[in-house]
Amino acid sequence: MTTVKDSQGRDNASLVNPSAVGLVAVIIAATDGEPRALTVQVEGQATGRSDGLPAGPLVPEHPTLERGLRAWVERQTHQRLGYVEQLYTFGDRDRQGDESQGLHSLSVAYLALVREVRPGGLAEASWRNWYRYLPWEDFREGRPAALAEIEPKLLAWAGGTGDPKLKRRREDRLSLTFGLCDGTWNEERVLERYELLFEAGLIPEAQGQSGAASPADLPVTGQPMAFDHRRVLATAIGRLRGKIKYRPVVFELMPPTFTLFQLQRTVEALSGTNLHKQNFRRLVAQQGLVEETDGVTSGATGRPARLVRFRREVLLERPAPGFRLRPAKRPT
Amino acid sequence: MTTVKDSQGRDNASLVNPSAVGLVAVIIAATDGEPRALTVQVEGQATGRSDGLPAGPLVPEHPTLERGLRAWVERQTHQRLGYVEQLYTFGDRDRQGDESQGLHSLSVAYLALVREVRPGGLAEASWRNWYRYLPWEDFREGRPAALAEIEPKLLAWAGGTGDPKLKRRREDRLSLTFGLCDGTWNEERVLERYELLFEAGLIPEAQGQSGAASPADLPVTGQPMAFDHRRVLATAIGRLRGKIKYRPVVFELMPPTFTLFQLQRTVEALSGTNLHKQNFRRLVAQQGLVEETDGVTSGATGRPARLVRFRREVLLERPAPGFRLRPAKRPT
DNA sequence: TCACTTATGCTCAAAATGAGCATTGTGCCG
DNA sequence: CGGCACAATGCTCATTTTGAGCATAAGTGA
Structure with a gap:
């Protein structure tokens, strides 16, 4: 039962179960005191266009994940990357946009920081203020309006359970991530907040139709992105917010x-x-x-x-x- | 050229280039004041047995990477996992043990922390003091002996270059990671130290024959591990050392x-x-x-x-x- | 020159650190 | 039983490191 010999990830066993691997880049710049992420237009199957992050499949030509990433990004956005670090590997089968054909599809996400913002680059690639997608994360002008609108919905979600224990747990999470009860806001918990909103059904992508909202009418929960790219972006922001401290x-x-x-x-x-x-x-x-x-x-x-x-x-x-x-x- | 439509990582394009994906677990416990990692015996192709980390391929049955990991670990080691976090995804084509058949092989590594140490578990799985593999990392009894032996070799490596600029750069790295010049030791730079040793040719695995050393005679650079598992372990230790601080x-x-x-x-x-x-x-x-x-x-x-x-x-x-x-x- | 705006210098009290000294229980050994 | 050795705990004290502000300096535009 424990014949480790052929259960080694890199031996023949793994070849039997190939997976589709993609690379995603969260490319960050900051100009005029605004944090921006580089986005591309993504053509959804039946969902119309929507914003997405630069991404591409991992192809055998690339000796390194990071090299592959750089190649893709430069091809798609003409943006040279400087500082690059691996962010996270997303691979749940129930991921959004995954047709789950029995094949795992994972995305290895990278975080890149760049100086140059080429404004009139390609039409497909454009810099967007990242708070466009996560408006509740910006406290520079005081408590963000988006948060005020989201808050009652979150409380309703927490309260809308029969199970009192579950209710308690939800409230704990709310106070931990959004600091609703005690007024503590931890700016690093970006991903946890996103995931809470997702669970509470407040993230449009969660319903399956992503590009529904037109660019003009941002829902209070921000502009949706293709696939799970908003989650990726949230991960990146959280990581970056933590990292600048040390x-x-x-x-x-x-x-x-x-x-x-x-x-x-x-x-x-x-x-x-x-x-x-x-x-x-x-x-x-x-x-x-x-x-x-x-x-x-x-x-x-x-x-x-x-x-x-x-x-x-x-x-x-x-x-x-x-x-x-x-x-x-x-x-x- | 920038038709992002079909360059999306998760569309048809990625299916054209499947990759072999494995899961690796660094399972840590601490008993009697010693840090331990759970290891298994790995049967190398022609290299004999050697220590390795529990690992297994990602199979379609697992809805989640983490679930897949838990399943593998419990099967291989009968160890229940509590706290688990994703560590890093290793995927360079020139990775050790990778035959580079044109197929990428990546390993998604996880870090797990556990309480229980079942001493007489399976024969294949055993707890090992992690400093067995990275002896230069233990300063509890003062400057480790292994470090004293490594140091001259590192200096020789730095000096053994014609290019004076490269020499300078190597010395900078040495002082940054090992604190040779100024006496500053940053206990978090575990991976950087490992990689430096690797580059300097002081890591046995680097030569290609892994299980050469018998368990008894630990080289000054520590007991080798199968594949690139020593690198994975180093990554885990560095991460953990950083994390306990906050x-x-x-x-x-x-x-x-x-x-x-x-x-x-x-x-x-x-x-x-x-x-x-x-x-x-x-x-x-x-x-x-x-x-x-x-x-x-x-x-x-x-x-x-x-x-x-x-x-x-x-x-x-x-x-x-x-x-x-x-x-x-x-x-x- | 005045009004306004942002850059810089400096002060002060409170909290967090880094090093030690002093005391207090226990098991052990004559 | 008195005295030891050995950890566990309590507390002190001099520095640093924070958190908040006040005060001044140096441009621009009216």
Whole structure:
């Protein structure tokens, strides 16, 4: 029964059950203080066009998953990728868009951070503010309106059970992910929130018809995406929000030189929260993340700001720090 | 050229290029203050037996990757899995043990944490101290001997290049991962260290003959494992070492009740470093991670310790904290 | 020059850390 | 039974690291 010999994943046994493997890329940029994801138009079977993430099958020519990804992305979007990391492998058989022909279809998702935003690239590829798809995640202007609309529906979902134990459990999850009871919002729990909304039937894709909503009328639960790409995006955002706290990855999104405030705006855009300005710059300074250039901004209103650049050397230094986010009580 | 329509990973295109997908599990337990991984005996093609991780192909019957994993593991090792999280998907074509027949073979690896260690389980499955495979990672008794032996070889590798720029880069990597120059050891960089050793040709598997060393004579670079399983293990350890700092996952490894010192020993076992006892308990206390029971230890020498249990409620509480590791200057 | 706006410097109290010293129970050994 | 050795616990203290703000500096536009 436990003949491990031919149960090894890479031996003949696995060849008997081939799977379809795809690659998906969540390509993130931040310009003008807005977080953006690169999207393409996807032609659904009978569902019309809808937004999706750049994706493609894994083909044997690619020696590496990551190489394959880069190839696909450059072909589809003409966007060069810089920083790339593996995000997650999605592979449930009941995944959306999966016809479950007895064949597993998995997608290996990658997260990429880029600087350049080529605005007039191809028509099929366009940068979209990621909060378009997850509007309840943006707390920069205070509690998002979308959240106010979603909240009663969530409470109704939690309450709409006969089983009191299940009800209790749902309420616990609500308070954990959305901080409904206690007012605690953890900006990293993006995926858990998405999945809760999905379970509660508040995500349009969940019903099976994805591209139903026209681009104009965003439902309160945001613009749908093709397949399970919204889930992938949620995963990416959660991961990125966590990562900026302990790794200097934001700089992958910044131009060669920038002001501390631009940097702050970028971090805020990603995390969806506001930070205390003075403390933010103190943190950046004492961590030695940047060095001054002799340039300053000009033209804009207010006192000109000094331009700084990322100190690449920190990547070779000790604990390689990021930002611990410190929310400000009041905006700015 | 950019007809995204049929370049979607999950459409017909991907069916044209099926891949062999396997599942691998890194199952971790900690007993008697030692970190252990569950291993099985693997029959290599011509390389004899060697240790490997429980693995199996992904078969269509499994609705979920995770379910498939659980099924395989329980079949192979009779070990029930509790906490499970996806670790990484390994898929480079030049992977070890991959015959590259033009077919991609990828392994989706999972990390599992378990409490029970069934000692006399099946003969094929056995718990092994993970430092058996990565002996340079254990700093609990001070700088590990293995590291002292490896160090000159690494320096030689770095120096053995004509290209001075490459040399410089290698030295930078050495100092970053092994902290050779400045004495900074970051216990999370397990994978980077493994990969560096691999590149430097110090990992036996790298040569192609895996099971060459008999279990008795561990090379300084540790006991080899089948396929790329040592890399998978390194990935798991690195991930776990990072995770315990911000998520209360250690408790998945603890029995229902335990002493604070046992808890500390477990954290130390995982991180491979020693902690300051008093500060450790202060941290645990103030984070509210545990609650006292009315039991105490007995029999052992020294003052009896109070038994505590994990407060499951913290999973529903605010930032869900873990341990920030604070290395002690002197042992204990 | 004034009004406004953003950049920067600095202060201060509170909380979190890092290192140790001191005390308290237990089992063991004359 | 008194004294030890050995852990478990309690507490102190000097630093750092946070969190919040106040105050000043340096441009732009009217």
